[in-house]
Amino acid sequence: MKNRIVRMLAVAGLGLGLLAAPAQAAGLQENAEEHAFSFEGPFGQFDRAQLQRGWEVFRQVCSSCHSLNYLRFRNLAEPGGPEFTVEQAKAFASQYDITDGPDENGEMFTRPGRLSDAFPAPYPNEQAAKAANNGAAPPDLSLIVKGREGWYYPWYISPVLKLFKGNGGPEYVRSLLSGYTDPPHGEEREGLNYNPYFPGHWIAMPPPLSDDAVEYKDGTPATVKQMATDVAAFLAWVAMPKMEERKRIGLMTMLYLGLFTLLMYLVKRAIWSRVEH
């Protein structure tokens, strides 16, 4: 009996190992640095102040090259996100010129942004984006955190799966932004920068962050690590705007199903108590 259990455990371990191996082998890049984000785990929630700081970093630094097509200004004031006040979100929107129209003469015109507008892209099209960045267009960052998860299962739910798949998603973004180093052997490549976390190591994005690139209103010192962490958390929210709600509903559902199971068990006992067995 004991032997059988040991054998079963061994097989299970081997299975998990085999599952994890391709994830480790798939990329050349270094495994992203571990960081305990507040929104990890089944109960994790976003840290509002962190999302607000991350928005500042995105707005002031990243948005000069990257678009965020799926973010609307009104989202900034919705529950489950940075939760700016509606007035603050309106003020952010009004700082951007949005192309609208055509008007009654058939002309396009610009006007200040409104809550319903999407965050404006820095380049009019992909060709322009490429031309301005040495031939590599900066990707839209709306879903980048999900796109770089590197694992099929939601890491943000299960710490156990995270053990096997390594760090990804926001941890990858954080490591990438704060992990630029000098290339080994003094090698250089035209228009490319060395980053051990990027698959293939040579990335067209120049190091976007330097200490005090933004000034945080809450007085948090704006180190490269801090800004990288905050903007990674912000991009995680942009990719999963309903995460908090999903977790809440999931929890209620489990609770409901648990109570229902108990109830059904009692019903079953009550019914079968009258039958001889």
Ligand code: HEC
């Ligand atoms: C000067 C322009 C520029 C700025 C500023 C910039 N990026 Fe980039 N970024 C790029 C380019 C170009 C690429 C494409 C790199 C490549 O494919 O080699 C890129 C790629 C990326 C990627 C994708 C990496 C991957 O795995 O494919 C992420 C994530 C990213 N940037 C995040 C950011 C964040 C966050 C900021 C702000 C802190 C930022 N970038 C600021 C130009 C920029």
